[in-house]
Amino acid sequence: MSILEIKNVNMRFGGLQALDDVNLNVVENTVHAIIGPNGAGKSTLLNVLVGKLIPDTGSVMFDGKSVLGRAPYEINQMGISRVFQTPEIFGDLSVLENMMIPCFAHRDGAFELNAVASVTSQKDIIAHAEHVLEEMNMAEKRHMHASALSRGDKRRLEIGMCLAQEPRLLLLDEPTAGMARADTNNTIDLLRQIKDERDITIAIIEHDMHVVFSLAERITVLAQGKPLVEDTPDNIKGHPKVREAYLGESADT
Amino acid sequence: MDAILLQILNGLDKGSAYALIALGLTLIFGTLGVVNFAHGALFMIGAFCAVTLNRILTMGHQVIDPTRTDFLGNPLKVDVPYLHGLFGESMGNAIIDWSVPLAILISIPVMVIIGVIMERGLIRHFYKRPHADQILVTFGLAIVLQEIIKYFYGANPIPTPAPAAFSGTFDFGAAMGFDPHTIIYPLWRMLYFAFSVIIISGIFAFLRFTTFGMVVRAGMADRETVGLLGIDIDKRFTFMFGLAAAVAGLAGVMYAPIVSPNYHIGMDFLVLSFVVVVVGGMGSLPGAVLAGFLLGILESFASMAWVLNILPGLNQIIIYLVAIIILLVRPRGLMGRKGVMEE
Amino acid sequence: MLKMEKRDRNLLIIVTLMLVFAPFLLNPFPEGSVMAQFNAGYPDLMQRFVIFGIFAIGFNILFGLTGYLSFGHAIFLGVGSYAAIWMMKLLTMNVIPAIIMAIVISGIFALVIGWISLRRSGIYFSIITLAFALMSFALAYSVLTPITGGETGLQPKAADLRILDAPLAAGSTPRANLFGLEMSSSYKLEIGNWLFTFSAGYYIAAVMLLLSFYLSIRIFRSPFGMMLRAVKSNQQRMNYTGLNPKPYTLAAFVISGMYAGLAGGLMVAMDTQVGPERMFWTASGEVVMMTILGGAGTLIGPVLGAGLIKYMENIISKINASILHEWFYWLPDGLENLLVTVIYPFIGKGWHLTLGIIFMLVVIFLPGGLVEGSQKIGALIRRKLDRGKDKAKSSKSTKPAE
Numbered sequence: 001m002s003i004l005e006i007k008n009v010n011m012r013f014g015g016l017q018a019l020d021d022v023n024l025n026v027v028e029n030t031v032h033a034i035i036g037p038n039g040a041g042k043s044t045l046l047n048v049l050v051g052k053l054i055p056d057t058g059s060v061m062f063d064g065k066s067v068l069g070r071a072p073y074e075i076n077q078m079g080i081s082r083v084f085q086t087p088e089i090f091g092d093l094s095v096l097e098n099m100m101i102p103c104f105a106h107r108d109g110a111f112e113l114n115a116v117a118s119v120t121s122q123k124d125i126i127a128h129a130e131h132v133l134e135e136m137n138m139a140e141k142r143h144m145h146a147s148a149l150s151r152g153d154k155r156r157l158e159i160g161m162c163l164a165q166e167p168r169l170l171l172l173d174e175p176t177a178g179m180a181r182a183d184t185n186n187t188i189d190l191l192r193q194i195k196d197e198r199d200i201t202i203a204i205i206e207h208d209m210h211v212v213f214s215l216a217e218r219i220t221v222l223a224q225g226k227p228l229v230e231d232t233p234d235n236i237k238g239h240p241k242v243r244e245a246y247l248g249e250s251a252d253t
Numbered sequence: 254m255d256a257i258l259l260q261i262l263n264g265l266d267k268g269s270a271y272a273l274i275a276l277g278l279t280l281i282f283g284t285l286g287v288v289n290f291a292h293g294a295l296f297m298i299g300a301f302c303a304v305t306l307n308r309i310l311t312m313g314h315q316v317i318d319p320t321r322t323d324f325l326g327n328p329l330k331v332d333v334p335y336l337h338g339l340f341g342e343s344m345g346n347a348i349i350d351w352s353v354p355l356a357i358l359i360s361i362p363v364m365v366i367i368g369v370i371m372e373r374g375l376i377r378h379f380y381k382r383p384h385a386d387q388i389l390v391t392f393g394l395a396i397v398l399q400e401i402i403k404y405f406y407g408a409n410p411i412p413t414p415a416p417a418a419f420s421g422t423f424d425f426g427a428a429m430g431f432d433p434h435t436i437i438y439p440l441w442r443m444l445y446f447a448f449s450v451i452i453i454s455g456i457f458a459f460l461r462f463t464t465f466g467m468v469v470r471a472g473m474a475d476r477e478t479v480g481l482l483g484i485d486i487d488k489r490f491t492f493m494f495g496l497a498a499a500v501a502g503l504a505g506v507m508y509a510p511i512v513s514p515n516y517h518i519g520m521d522f523l524v525l526s527f528v529v530v531v532v533g534g535m536g537s538l539p540g541a542v543l544a545g546f547l548l549g550i551l552e553s554f555a556s557m558a559w560v561l562n563i564l565p566g567l568n569q570i571i572i573y574l575v576a577i578i579i580l581l582v583r584p585r586g587l588m589g590r591k592g593v594m595e596e
Numbered sequence: 597m598l599k600m601e602k603r604d605r606n607l608l609i610i611v612t613l614m615l616v617f618a619p620f621l622l623n624p625f626p627e628g629s630v631m632a633q634f635n636a637g638y639p640d641l642m643q644r645f646v647i648f649g650i651f652a653i654g655f656n657i658l659f660g661l662t663g664y665l666s667f668g669h670a671i672f673l674g675v676g677s678y679a680a681i682w683m684m685k686l687l688t689m690n691v692i693p694a695i696i697m698a699i700v701i702s703g704i705f706a707l708v709i710g711w712i713s714l715r716r717s718g719i720y721f722s723i724i725t726l727a728f729a730l731m732s733f734a735l736a737y738s739v740l741t742p743i744t745g746g747e748t749g750l751q752p753k754a755a756d757l758r759i760l761d762a763p764l765a766a767g768s769t770p771r772a773n774l775f776g777l778e779m780s781s782s783y784k785l786e787i788g789n790w791l792f793t794f795s796a797g798y799y800i801a802a803v804m805l806l807l808s809f810y811l812s813i814r815i816f817r818s819p820f821g822m823m824l825r826a827v828k829s830n831q832q833r834m835n836y837t838g839l840n841p842k843p844y845t846l847a848a849f850v851i852s853g854m855y856a857g858l859a860g861g862l863m864v865a866m867d868t869q870v871g872p873e874r875m876f877w878t879a880s881g882e883v884v885m886m887t888i889l890g891g892a893g894t895l896i897g898p899v900l901g902a903g904l905i906k907y908m909e910n911i912i913s914k915i916n917a918s919i920l921h922e923w924f925y926w927l928p929d930g931l932e933n934l935l936v937t938v939i940y941p942f943i944g945k946g947w948h949l950t951l952g953i954i955f956m957l958v959v960i961f962l963p964g965g966l967v968e969g970s971q972k973i974g975a976l977i978r979r980k981l982d983r984g985k986d987k988a989k990s991s992k993s994t995k996p997a998e
Contacts, residue, residue, distance in 0.1 A: 288719050375960075378960070383663075384718055384719050385663060385665045385722075386959060386963070388665060388719070388722060389665075389884070389888060389955075389959045390956055390959045390960060392881065392884075393952050393953075393955040393956035393959060394952075394956060396948060396949075396951070396952035396955070397949060397952035397953055397956065399948075399952075400946065400948045400949035400952055401949065403945075403948075404941050404946060404949065520878075524726060524730060524877065527723050527726065528723065528726075528727055531720065531723050535719075535720075565738070565739060566734060566735070566738040566739030567739075569734035569737075569738060569739070570731045570734045570735060570739065573727040573728070573730055573731035573734075574731065576723075576724075576727050577712065577724060577727055577728070577731075580716060580720060580723075580724055581712065581715060584715075584716060584720070
């Protein structure tokens with residue numbers, strides 16, 4: 001059963017065909033990786049999915065409902081959470097507060113004028129936030145300023161914040177970009193754990209083949225705005241077209 | 254037809270001042286990424302350069318004029334400027350008469366020095382701070398500069414006359430073939446317009462045709478890349494701040510005969526110039542100039558009698574109204590690039 | 597009792613005590629003494645402290661929490677004042693309807709202006725609000741003269757309609773009151789050489805400040821307050837966390853506009869007149885300075901900042917050269933003159949210069965304002981004391997070993 005259906009999506013920036021008739025289905029409760037060389041249209045596709053960009057033509061259905069034309073916060077409330085390439089967190093707030101905000105969003109929706117009750121009285125929210133922090137192994141850092149966290153911890157926090165909303169689809173935009181090998185492996189373990197323990201679909205855009213092949217169940221290769229092949233990791237590895245378009249290139253660099 | 258021409262002319266001098274200040278603001282904003290609330294104060298200091306030079310030149314000593322007596326019959330004491338002693342009476346008077354144009358020569362080094370001190374001493378430390386902090390610290394600086402001027406020159410406007418040769422009017426109507434006396438325009442304002450056109454063209458030529466200007470323009474487009482090329486962009490930006498300060502100062506010097514300068518003249522112009530910058534498009538030099546003249550002329554049209562009969566007070570709100578509408582309908586302004594200062 | 601954390605409750609208690617005893621605290625010097633000019637315990641000034649305190653508390657809810665720097669908040673101060681005056685002209689001289697109307701009307705204005713301005717952020721937002729401030733001033737000053745009284749402004753007159761009040765004799769002055777208690781009435785207490793004035797108007801304004809302060813604590817500690825801090829910290833993340841930052845920011849804008857309206861209404865209750873200069877953009881700049889001087893984003897900072905600026909405006913501005921000479925008469929003449937010459941530009945009419953310099957120093961070195969400054973000093977002293985204790989301990993522990 002596919003949870004995300006992308007049909008005939010086209011997007012043009014001036015003379016550049018960023019997305020060229022993209023068709024893609026993501027099956028529920030799988031890890032689906034989208035790979036491709038730089039400029040293949042991965043980021044554009046991701047921005048279409050979260051509502052930052054609206055494609056010229058085509059349709060994007062999430063769980064049977066169209067996401068096109070909706071604001072990013074509406075799409076998020078539908079159940080799609082996004083992890084950014086550089087961790088986007090609330091740097092001025094404490095770790096616990098960072099975690100509480102998605103809990104509020106999950107409980108109260110996009111806007112709730114809750115100006116009189118005290119934060120400390122929101123026992124359910126605090127319990128929920130602390131639970132997720134423990135899951136992320138960050139409980140002892142709850143009173144730290146989020147901006148003081150290490151890069152790896154910021155990443156964990158951001159993933160945790162997305163999970164706190166209990167999304168149906170988690171989008172990851174190069175989650176290990178710029179990370180040391182040890183941090184990358186930690187992130188892989190974390191994502192594996194998430195996949196095993198939750199009912200969740202993960203779509204991941206990644207450059208690092210190590211990450212892709214350790215996690216993904218399906219892989220779509222994108223080149224010049226077009227999906228080239230879609231298959232299982234094992235088949236992708238040996239696919240001549242992919243070698244030509246992507247792996248050959250990445251082997252050079 | 255002649256009425257329209259008259260309004261366009263009336264709008265030009267204010268428009269010129271807006272354009273010059275907005276140009277400086279944009280140079281600073283575009284190169285340094287700093288929103289400078291003290292830019293109006295630089296305009297004001299320029300105007301007070303003219304006032305100061307006038308005061309220095311007219312400084313003199315008292316002598317007893319034996320040929321004249323006061324109403325009590327005593328010999329009359331008259332002030333004689335030292336210049337009379339130095340250059341003789343007629344030459345001395347001529348120098349005093351031309352004090353405003355002469356002040357241009359003095360104001361350029363003065364303004365550049367003030368600008369460089371400002372950049373090195375203060376603004377530089379705010380590049381990495383949030384825009385709100387930049388606004389606040391330059392706002393504070395504007396108040397301090399304003400109060401220093403007030404301390405030395407008092408709160409009242411100080412009339413600063415243009416040279417006699419330019420204090421007359423020019424009958425545009427007669428020159429253009431309309432009825433004489435329908436379009437009479439002060440000569441100094443015409444000069445101001447011409448002056449501003451020269452300065453603006455000069456800046457544009459400088460940015461377009463010199464390597465220095467090219468680097469600065471590249472820096473405006475993408476500061477980090479230019480920095481990576483190993484070009485010492487910081488030094489050039491200090492110079493740009495000095496240049497922008499000089500432009501604001503010159504605009505102020507030349508404006509002194511049009512409006513007697515007082516200590517808050519800078520703030521009055523600054524606020525409008527910000528609106529001009531936003532309407533023109535943040536970071537766009539041609540936009541700043543275009544919007545400066547357009548808004549000056551628009552303001553002048555809105556103050557025509559028949560307009561005011563229909564909508565009293567329109568002249569006082571038209572600029573803000575236009576600015577708000579433009580910001581809402583076309584957020585990047587008339588000629589701005591997309592995404593400047595958006596996030 | 598009030599569902600607050602201990603720290604906040606203590607702060608509220610301190611503020612309450614200070615407000616109640618302000619007539620004493622602000623009048624520490626006996627009448628007729630050299631220092632008497634530093635007394636700030638007269639009703640007019642105390643009312644100003646309190647009213648601008650409310651204004652700054654409200655501004656802080658917007659700027660301190662969301663980081664949106666408005667240069668147009670005096671609009672709502674002015675709108676509140678005009679609304680209050682009109683209630684006094686049309687309905688009654690009782691201040692209650694005037695104050696309620698001031699809050700309501702300024703809230704409506706804030707909703708409209710905020711809805712438009714908040715479509716942009718950052719520097720654009722600041723400039724749009726600045727444009728609105730200048731436009732509102734021009735509207736009040738000339739365009740809308742029939743409603744605002746133009747340059748001269750408005751005052752309640754004996755001949756006004758005032759549906760609820762008994763008609764006044766021609767020529768008499770209508771006085772603002774609270775169910776008959778006149779705002780200007782006061783009780784004077786003389787103790788020795790000291791004179792203390794307890795004004796009805798001041799205490800009514802002080803109650804309003806207390807309510808405003810309490811509400812601001814609640815907002816700061818609420819989920820709503822946390823969302824506003826999230827707006828300041830990272831709007832992108834907020835959007836992608838399913839939260840819409842717009843209504844949060846707009847709500848903060850409207851609340852702070854209503855605070856400004858309350859302040860404007862109170863100004864009219866204390867001194868029944870209003871002119872367009874109340875909404876000039878420099879008045880908006882003043883509340884910005886108050887909030888930042890005291891400490892944007894802190895609870896008590898804006899109130900302190902408002903007090904500091906109003907104190908300077910009313911007290912420091914009155915010191916002149918001869919007073920300075922009086923102070924330093926005991927110095928040798930040359931030194932006396934030198935000192936007076938050096939200090940003179942910064943006092944009297946030069947108080948703006950002093951304010952500008954202090955403001956710059958705070959922005960450069962103390963982004964958290966005076967509150968952060970005093971916290972830093974407090975921490976420094978505590979560390980010194982601790983070190984002293986440690987030394988004492990270590991010297992004690994080493995001695996027996998000898």
